[in-house]
Structures are given as C-alpha cells and as structure tokens.
Amino acid sequence: MSETEYDVVVIGGGGAGLAAAVSAAERGASVILFESEGELGGSTQLSAGMFTAAATRVQKELGVDDTVDRFFQHYMDLNQWLLKPGLVRRFCELAGPTLEWLLDLGVDVPAQLSGNAHTPGLCRAGVEDVWRAHVPKDQGYGLVQVLDKARKAAGVEVVLHTRVEGLLVRDGRVGGVVVDGMELTAGAVVVASGGLAQSPELVARWFPDALRAGDSLFVVAAPGSRGDHLAFGEQVRASVSGGGWGLMLPTAEFVRSHHWQAGFPPASRVHVNRHGRRFMDEDASYAVSGGLIDAQGGPTWMVFDEAARQALPEGYADWTPARVEELVGTGAVVRADDLASLAERIGVPADNLAATVARWNDQLPQGSDTDFQRDQTLAAKGATAPLAAIAAPPFHATRVLPAELVCTHAGLEIDVNASVLDEQARPIPGLFAAGEAGGGVLGNRYVGGGNAVANALTMGRLAGQSAASTARQL
Numbered sequence: 001m002s003e004t005e006y007d008v009v010v011i012g013g014g015g016a017g018l019a020a021a022v023s024a025a026e027r028g029a030s031v032i033l034f035e036s037e038g039e040l041g042g043s044t045q046l047s048a049g050m051f052t053a054a055a056t057r058v059q060k061e062l063g064v065d066d067t068v069d070r071f072f073q074h075y076m077d078l079n080q081w082l083l084k085p086g087l088v089r090r091f092c093e094l095a096g097p098t099l100e101w102l103l104d105l106g107v108d109v110p111a112q113l114s115g116n117a118h119t120p121g122l123c124r125a126g127v128e129d130v131w132r133a134h135v136p137k138d139q140g141y142g143l144v145q146v147l148d149k150a151r152k153a154a155g156v157e158v159v160l161h162t163r164v165e166g167l168l169v170r171d172g173r174v175g176g177v178v179v180d181g182m183e184l185t186a187g188a189v190v191v192a193s194g195g196l197a198q199s200p201e202l203v204a205r206w207f208p209d210a211l212r213a214g215d216s217l218f219v220v221a222a223p224g225s226r227g228d229h230l231a232f233g234e235q236v237r238a239s240v241s242g243g244g245w246g247l248m249l250p251t252a253e254f255v256r257s258h259h260w261q262a263g264f265p266p267a268s269r270v271h272v273n274r275h276g277r278r279f280m281d282e283d284a285s286y287a288v289s290g291g292l293i294d295a296q297g298g299p300t301w302m303v304f305d306e307a308a309r310q311a312l313p314e315g316y317a318d319w320t321p322a323r324v325e326e327l328v329g330t331g332a333v334v335r336a337d338d339l340a341s342l343a344e345r346i347g348v349p350a351d352n353l354a355a356t357v358a359r360w361n362d363q364l365p366q367g368s369d370t371d372f373q374r375d376q377t378l379a380a381k382g383a384t385a386p387l388a389a390i391a392a393p394p395f396h397a398t399r400v401l402p403a404e405l406v407c408t409h410a411g412l413e414i415d416v417n418a419s420v421l422d423e424q425a426r427p428i429p430g431l432f433a434a435g436e437a438g439g440g441v442l443g444n445r446y447v448g449g450g451n452a453v454a455n456a457l458t459m460g461r462l463a464g465q466s467a468a469s470t471a472r473q474l
C-alpha cells in the first residue's frame, strides 16, 4: 500500500460529491471533500430534489408496477439511443437502490401521490407512462441535509471556500489534487464540481443552443457551476460527452428567476405559434416542451385574458396582476381590446388566432382537450377546478421561449464504474466523475422529472464506491 494523505479526494460538495464522499467512507476510505463556496449544496440544494427511479419501495407501497427494463427502454427511446446503452442501463439499475439508500439515511419520500414538485410523494413529471418522480420532503435542501448528516457521522472532512485548482498527475495516474497552491495526495479523486452554466464562455462552446434565448437567457444553476471539470479533464486528455445538451425551461420572455420566485403564468392560457395555431399542451413536461417550442421555427406566444391577469396570486416577482400591468407599459406584454387587434400586434393571422381561442374555449373549460390532452396533464397535477374560458377583454400576449438555463450535460465521459475515460475510451487510473461533471447519462432530452438529481446521487454514490475500491488496491 502506497502512502497517500487521503484515500479519496472529492471535488465539490453538491449532490454527487456528498453521495460520493459518504459512499466511499462507508467502504472504509478516508475522505476529504473540497467545496469552492461558503456552504455545501450546489445546484442540488436549489433543486426540487425530484429523483427519477424505478421499482422503488415508494412505488411498491402505492401499487405502482414498474421495472428497470421499462425505465431503461423509455430513457433510451426518449434520447433516440444517442447515449451508450451500457452506461444508461447501469444508471437505471442503480437509481432505485440509490433512492432506497437515501431513504435509509433519512430522506423522507412519503408513499402518497403528488401533483407537483413541491408536494412530497410520487409524481408524474415527465412523459413516462408510469409515476416515477420521487419528491422528497424539504426538496433538494432536504437531500443535502441528510447527506451532510451522514457525511459527518462517517467522519468525512469538509473544507469550504476552497476551489480545487487542478489534478495531481503522476506516473500516468491521478494521485491527488492541487489546492491553495499545495499538492495533496490521494488514492483516487472524484470530480463532482457540477456543470458549466455560470460560465458564459463555456456555455457558448458547449451548449450554444442556450444563446438562442438572447437577452431573455438567465441561469438558475448554483454559482459554483463554472465548468472546472473541463479544465481538470484537459489535464489528462479526458473525453467529453454530452456537448450541445442541457436543460432549458420554457418561460415568458420577461421572467428572470425560477418559478418559485417569478410565480406561475395563468392556467387559462393558450400557446400559439407564428401562424396563430395552438401547438402544444401548455403544461407539457420539460422532457418535451422546449423541443416543441423550438420546432415552431419562429416566435411563440402565450395568450391570456384580463380575468386571468386579475386572478393571478400576489407575492411573486413577475406573475402578479400589478407586475403584468407594468409590463404592458414596457412592451414585454402586448395588450389589445380584441383578439383581432392582438393578432395584428403580434404578427399572427387574425382568423387563425380567433379559431384557436374558440376551439380552446369549446374544450378546455369543459375539461377535455382532444387535440393536446392537456386535461390528462392537469389531472396528473391534481387540478380539479375547470379552466376558465379566454374571453374577457382586454387580451394579452407575451413571448414564451426556452430561456431558463438549469443544468448542462457536457461532462467528462464516464464508464459503468464512473471511471473517467480518456480520448481512446480507456479508464484514466485514479479518476472518477459524477453529476453534471460526469458525462454520458444526461442526454439530449430530460427524462422524467428528476433526471439530473437521480444522475448526481446515483453516479456520485457509484463513483465513491469505485474510488474507495481503487484506493484500497494501491
């Protein structure tokens, strides 16, 4: 056994890093974790904590019949088989056991159906045919608290305010890190430093589609998401996977914060394209909504009436009656006394818009939607009140577009052990990665509500186990 200061060094204290640190320590490794910011948690702490997994005890208690095979098939099909099936199968196999591990550590996902990301329980948040999104009590914050408690119990040292500068590479293997200009040796290193959403240069290079949002683009990922994993990877000529992909949530063009702060647009709204035609279920999942909007080949609008504006609840940054009124003054919300004038102002055919709104009014307030099946999405959310007709002038329109950058998928390519691969697809000795920093699990489509948190915690736990085994073999 060679002498190193630690068995395992973990870079980053979000979901992937904490899961890696705890699981490595569970296997007897001495572990130190560095976190660049003043507190643990990263994007994981900001998230709803929603976690997609199949064949879990929560599903079983609710009588939801689900299997790893079904999860895998859906995951690959939605991603058009652009991901490596072996790695995705591994993820699908381990997501359930990782959720069970979290439950045993103290995470609370009550066995009850949930209509949204804010109510603990089991939710249907993607386009899967089974309820698979697990919402923990206290959301992402709750996950981080439980993992941090386990981390303390396992004796894992944490150093805050310390941004790891580089990897220590010796004799063809990664044998530690450079922090504060000093070298720290370790048997293995786990890169769990999150994504790159907060670096405009790296977004331009690795996720240029995000820039199509123009001035409306805003980033909700944690401040530490600076893409440091890519610099670490360059040091050892690691392969990068997932370039060009990330998660952009559709939002109104004037919104600049996550819906928890910004609020929610009126339920009684219709989304139309440049032809004035409705083109989507207005509540469609993130798994498909961005793609539906992109496919319209021009501006897309949400249209709502005065009754909907007045019915908005107070207490949010953007979606309140007064704020929308204010936005009419700035031009960010277009207003007109009738639909024909509104159509003219937003540049869509007036006849089409009138027909679209008439059809919406014929169906949605009656609880049916034979074209886009929004009634089913609303039912899954537990919405019971019928939607009001869009009929009270004046009418309003605002652009809707994918503009909220949540996470990025360009990570260091990993294999089924979470080992980082080099450009020849060979594992780099001593180096592991997980979460947004690890590439290959998150694809071009977001699978179910909870894809990214499940990836971070599942692959983080695996990376910790693999790193501990590697360190033991030295």
Ligand SMILES: Cc1cc2nc3c(=O)[nH]c(=O)nc-3n(C[C@H](O)[C@H](O)[C@H](O)COP(=O)(O)OP(=O)(O)OC[C@H]3O[C@@H](n4cnc5c(N)ncnc54)[C@H](O)[C@@H]3O)c2cc1C
Pocket (backbone or CB within 6 Å): 011, 012, 013, 014, 015, 016, 017, 034, 035, 036, 037, 040, 041, 042, 043, 044, 045, 046, 047, 048, 049, 050, 051, 117, 162, 163, 164, 165, 192, 193, 194, 195, 220, 221, 222, 223, 224, 225, 226, 228, 258, 406, 407, 434, 435, 436, 437, 449, 450, 451, 452, 453, 454, 456
């Ligand atoms: C508002 C919001 C809501 C979301 N909701 C969901 C959801 O409900 N379900 C879902 O699946 N996904 C959701 N996501 C996405 C998901 O939270 C993230 O993709 C996932 O948690 C990332 O985990 P991670 O461990 O890879 O990164 P993070 O949790 O961001 O952790 C990375 C950590 O590394 C630190 N770090 C970075 N560089 C260094 C360095 N050089 N040295 C030391 N430390 C460093 C960072 O400061 C950070 O703390 C949401 C994201 C946001 C922002």
